[in-house]
Amino acid sequence: MGFTVESEDTASSARVGHLVTSRGEIPTPAFMPIGTYGAVKTLSPRDLKEIGADVILGNTYHLYLRPGMDVIKDAGGLHKFMAWESPILTDSGGFQIFSLAELRKISDDGVIFTSILDGSEHFLTPELSMEIQLTLGTDIIMAFDECPPGGSDDATLRGAVKRTENWADRCYKFLQGNKGFEELGPHFFPIVQGGVDEELRKQSAETVLPFAQSGIAIGGLAVGEEKEAMFETVVLMNNILPRDKLRYLMGVGKPEDIINAVLRGIDLFDCVIPTRNARNGQFFTWDGKLNIHNSQFNKDFSPISENCSCYTCGTFTRAYLRHLFKLNDVLALHLASLHNVTFYIELMDTIRQKIEKGTFAPWAKDTLLAVSPSDD
Ligand SMILES: [Zn+2]
Structure with missing residues (x-):
């Protein structure tokens, strides 16, 4: 149950590897089709299997609001509910709250937001995000992070890096003491933030790396910054992150972005x-x-x-x-x-x-x- 690099390109930072999960291996570099509400729009799990998809992504924020965790729990988890037997990665809900929901208040405790569906008010904490992802029965759990929009000022980025560190620690502690986590054995990926600021990215990577066992995600990119700045940050991450951890570039991208990111050492992608x-x-x-x-x-x-x-x-x-x-x-x-x-x-x-x-x-x-x- 881990990530292995099998071969490395001599002319670039590209590498081939695989991530072992309890529901099968994911050969990397890999792309995850997005099944926001537990369905990859217009495609059945049979279609996805025939196409050769090894892993899909589900959105915690959306699934939490609809159908809700009581339905998922009674269904026996997201895999059974949607009849998909291969690995699922779920995001933490953070990105959607920051990009979609009407935010009420961000504090060090968590985020109060208003649902896009019915205007109801919710309070999402790092602990609740972990609990939801465990209920979903996901194979790769993402840490609850603060993802500020592209072009945010220094104070906002700094605050997000600090919160992302504290929240990763809380997520990790919650999972360590949880029976479901120990039995199901999903992977936990912390997320690096820091916008396109070199110092903040270094700081964020350093602080969340202790929570990375098999993989780590690069968040806060592809959020409106210049393409060149995005790839400079990817190169920086490639130089800092250990070779033996899977690197997931969240929310990327177009075919040319994927090729460019693989050249710079990225292993996992998702995009709508x-x-x-x-x-x-x-x-x-x-x-x-x-x-x-x-x-x-x-x-x-x-x-x-x-x-x-x-x-x-x-x-x-x-x-x-x-x-x-x-x-x-x-x-x-x-x-x-x-x-x-x-x-x-x-x-x-x-x-x-x-x-x-x-x-x-x-x-x-x-x-x-x-x-x-x-x-x-
Ligand atoms: Zn075709």
């Missing part, structure tokens, strides 16, 4: 982009993004991608998919999600193969040129 963009008619391919609404696809009877193994590409043409999107047929959303998540899973498979063969760096250079979008 493949599923959200799919529902907007945007398909990812090895030649960049394709917007199916464009009139050029009206009579294009070729598949979305010639070299994709998904059911959508093996069966349907661009013209037909465009037709489904014009009709607003729900089938369009399913077929597009199926393709985009397959693309991300195949991207990670390819990345691992290239690292193992020692050809990752040149492959990354070529692929970055091909997939980088011209429209953003």
Whole structure:
């Protein structure tokens, strides 16, 4: 039950490894499709298994509000409730509270917030976040942290780093004394904060590292800062964090961001982009993004991608998919999600193969040129 690095790229900081959980191994670098409310939108667990997804992410904040912990508890945990037998990572709820909820008050004790669903008031503490994630029965528990928005002032960042440290300590202590934690044996990942400030990042990494057994997350990035500053912080983390711990870059990203982050030593990713963009008619391919609404696809009877193994590409043409999107047929959303998540899973498979063969760096250079979008 831990993380092992199997091979390291000589030309970059990329590495291949695997995280062992009680519900199976997760080969890394890995991407987690997002199942916010215990469902990866439009995809069934059978679809996800066939695509080859090894792990998905669930959102503590959303699941806590709906269906609520009493339902999850009676269902026997999130895996049974949603019929997904492979590993699940849950976030701590912190990020959603800071980005979605109407915040009432942040104190050293925790956060009072108002639900986006019905306006009800809740008080989330590090201890409650751990209790919720244990009830969900997750395989990777994330520490409850304070994630300030990009561009926050120094005092806010400093406060968040201090709170994140104290809260990680409280999370850890709560788990250590908990029978459920000892029996289920999930991983616990602390989170490094500090914005794009070098000193604060170093300080945050130092203070939360003692709580990292198998992995550690880099939070507070991809929140509106410049891309260059984000990667500078990733490089800094790569230099500071121990080689034997899994590094999870939260909320990233586009295919080119993932490749760039793997080059800089990141092992785990999550992002809503493949599923959200799919529902907007945007398909990812090895030649960049394709917007199916464009009139050029009206009579294009070729598949979305010639070299994709998904059911959508093996069966349907661009013209037909465009037709489904014009009709607003729900089938369009399913077929597009199926393709985009397959693309991300195949991207990670390819990345691992290239690292193992020692050809990752040149492959990354070529692929970055091909997939980088011209429209953003
Ligand atoms: Zn496909």
